[in-house]
Amino acid sequence: MMIVPVVVLLALVQCSSTLAKFTLGGQEFESSEDIVKSGRVCGTKQLTQEELTRYEEEFVDAYSKQEVDIDERMLSGIPIGGVPQRMNPHTIDVYWHVLQSSAENVLVSDEVIASQLTVLNAGYASALFQFNTIAIERIIDADLAATIAYGYEADQSIMKTLHNVDIGAYVLNIYVVNIQGGAFGWATYPRDYRFKPNEDGVVMHYELFPGVLENPYDLGHMLIHQVGHWLGLYHPFEGGKCSRNAVGGGDLIPDTPASMEPTFGCSESLLSKDTCPLIDGKDPINNYMDFSDDDCTNQFTFYQILRMHRQWNVFRDKKPFKLVG
Numbered sequence: 001m002m003i004v005p006v007v008v009l010l011a012l013v014q015c016s017s018t019l020a021k022f023t024l025g026g027q028e029f030e031s032s033e034d035i036v037k038s039g040r041v042c043g044t045k046q047l048t049q050e051e052l053t054r055y056e057e058e059f060v061d062a063y064s065k066q067e068v069d070i071d072e073r074m075l076s077g078i079p080i081g082g083v084p085q086r087m088n089p090h091t092i093d094v095y096w097h098v099l100q101s102s103a104e105n106v107l108v109s110d111e112v113i114a115s116q117l118t119v120l121n122a123g124y125a126s127a128l129f130q131f132n133t134i135a136i137e138r139i140i141d142a143d144l145a146a147t148i149a150y151g152y153e154a155d156q157s158i159m160k161t162l163h164n165v166d167i168g169a170y171v172l173n174i175y176v177v178n179i180q181g182g183a184f185g186w187a188t189y190p191r192d193y194r195f196k197p198n199e200d201g202v203v204m205h206y207e208l209f210p211g212v213l214e215n216p217y218d219l220g221h222m223l224i225h226q227v228g229h230w231l232g233l234y235h236p237f238e239g240g241k242c243s244r245n246a247v248g249g250g251d252l253i254p255d256t257p258a259s260m261e262p263t264f265g266c267s268e269s270l271l272s273k274d275t276c277p278l279i280d281g282k283d284p285i286n287n288y289m290d291f292s293d294d295d296c297t298n299q300f301t302f303y304q305i306l307r308m309h310r311q312w313n314v315f316r317d318k319k320p321f322k323l324v325g
Helices: 032-037 049-064 110-123 153-163 190-194 221-230 268-272 302-316
Strands: 022-024 027-029 090-100 129-140 172-177 185-187 202-205
Touching (some): 027 032, 110 221, 153 172, 185 221, 202 221
Parallel strands (some): 090 129, 172 202
Antiparallel strands (some): 185 202
């Protein structure tokens, strides 16, 4: 058993200058607030309460019925002060698929992808997930490149069916595209792999990669966010209700404070943001699963890390738990 310390970062706001205007995905935005309210930040499926309940019942049932030594498979050591002393690390193989309209229209270079991988690994270091590039595939298809947009499920399916590396749920496929409208990125949840394996992975707009274009999300943190969904996390403001973020509401995580709405921007004024004042805790503005500017996001909580490892064990591990039913 490898012994690795886990450090959960403190929620510290890093102030940043505010962009007066910026262009992203061919659309001009006045501010971070403008882009968040446009609904384009994240297109990962928002589950209905019925779907969320069904997903969680399936997950808990599968997890609880396994005759597996949890110490060996997921977590060892008694949490002290909310930080696990030992945890099994995972290295995830990544296949990048860059959809280009022509050989000359590169979108992102191999060097930019390497930079994004560095950001991804830094974001998941405390969670003991690391990522390793296996291949970068450049797909030249002008017609397909012109039609990829969130909401056009047929086009997404065609792209993923043709270009997915179908090795298993434990491989991460990242599709880098110039999204023609709709959200700038989205991901599939772990349990969905059983039903649509060829559509598993993360889709990202190339302009959200580090250094490509100046915008509030230009540090590469939105890929950390989408991979969080791929590993089973929801938004802290899931459902848009002030329900305590544990079983029965919010993101089902007991140590992310409840919030009613996403955060935008990155300023000292956000330190007092509290959209659910009747429930303990300010809004989790520094959490990777919120919509704050990249300058502000810097952490996963202990129970988010725990959930990602449990979801991995049930749905994505090379030797996953046997699903019942």
